[in-house]
Amino acid sequence: MNDIRLKRVESLIREKVSFLIFAGNVKDPRVDSTVTLTRIKVAKDLSSARVWVSSFGGEQATQRAVIGLNNAAGFIQSRIGREIHMKKTPKLRFLSDDSIREGFTVSKLIDRAVLDR
Template identity: 45%
Template sequence: MAEHRLERINQYIQQKIGELIVSGKIKDPRVDTLLSITRVEVSRDLSYADVYVSTFKSERALHRGIAGLQHAAGFIQSQLNLALHIRQTPRLRFHEDHSIQEGFEIIKKIEGLHSESGD
């Protein structure tokens, strides 16, 4: 499958899952609207998609959110199937991504260094 098509599918799935989270259509209470889909990697044969989830909240909130998303995976896949118009909708696998939390920690360290220098 062409790389550009896979990239478009990755971006579309990322956008669609983000919209479902923000709009509150995923009814699982563990899925917080502050969860962010950082990237999606669909396999070449479209059999599965690895979805990376991050948040600036606690590690516990991230674990709960991923569990909620995994529980709602069937609903999310059905919503993707309605919109993607492809023969096989990828099976979703959700993973932790600590990039947002790590980014906040780096900013705090930089601000700490900046305040220590007296500027």
């Protein structure tokens, strides 16, 4: 699959999933509007897509959101399938993204090292 097309599909999935979450169409109470999609990786054969999420509510809120989103994955896939006309809609798998938390940890360590000088 062409890398440009993959990036376009990833962008469309990000747009549609973000809209569904923000508009409140995902009815699972574990998923709220503080959920942010941080990264999407679609398989070259378009059979699956991994979606990393984070939440401003912290690590526990992110874990709850991942469970809720995976529970609602079928609904989200069907909505994406209606709006993005493709032969097959990628199977979505939501994962927790710890990179933001790890970035804060590294930043704190750097700040502490600078202050200790």
